[in-house]
Amino acid sequence: MSTYVITLKEKKLAKELLLKLREAQTPITNCDLVEPLDNRTDNEDSNLDTSEGILVNQSNFKDIKLLNPALARKDRQKALATWLIPFGFIAGLSFSQMTDLKTFANMGFPNQLEKLLGGLVGMISGALGSFFSAGGTNQETFDDLRAIRKKSEEGCWLLILELPIEIEPPWVILKETDSIEIIILSK
Template identity: 80%
Template sequence: MSTYVIILKEKKLAKELLLKLREAQTPILNCDLVEPLDNKSDHENSNSDTFEEVWANQSSFNNLKLFNPTLARKERQKTLSTWLIPFGFIAGLSFSQMTDLKTFADMGFPSQLETLLGGLIGMISGALGSIFSAGSISQETVDDLRAFRKKSEEGFWLLILELPIEIEPPWAILKETDNLEIISIGKA
């Protein structure tokens, strides 16, 4: 999917843009509206506008994994652990069977549990691997996050559109909207 962050001055502009995109039948996979971190201007309008009718999720800056590396890391760790832990168990069992080492028997454990304990050690290794491999974040991402956070602290609304990768965004509609910037995050 392609992700675009549109920086807007007001919440009303986001609603208008979403209605135009809906009329143009733009296929949108996900749409999130991020309220400013210093949200003073649109609190009185937030009760009257219902974004559910134009399919946008309104959330705060820190609740989106796109802007919160901790949430993204936890999701990556969970995804990695779903296959690394079972793979580690199978690898540990296999290694114990192939090598016929008596590591745990020498420590006083029954020799019948040697293979099973090897599998458990493999599971622990898979869990640790998922934790450490999910912890990385690039410097480019950190710089982008700082820029988005600064815009949000300045009182701007961030509209995040996720489109299918094969669909080009409707640039004519996006350009006629009174927005400050349109930033393409990347393709996944």
């Protein structure tokens, strides 16, 4: 999926651009309109309906996963935890079964719980692994996010377009629009 962030001075420019994209039959996978961080301008409805089938969600900067690394990290943690925690339990259980160590029995736990406690330790290891492995971010993306945040703080509206990877955006239409900047986040 290709993601483009188009910075615009006004909200109505986003509607005009979306109408032009619709007329050009550009396939848009997802579209979000992000209000400026310093929003003193428009207090219109929360959805921008172009009346031709494209419905754009108007969101806050902090509510978009693409613009908020903390939200993206939480989603990665949940996704990793769904398979690392059960895998850790099975690995811990298997390790306890194969080695026949008496680690927990030597600590005073009943011998029957040895394998189960090994599985629980493996499960905790999986949870810790999902927490720490989901924390990294790409420096290029971080620099782009900083530039996008600066534009939003200056009062610009952000139109985030997600297009299928094989589709090239209509650059002629995008250049005709009174946009300040077009940032390509992923291709």
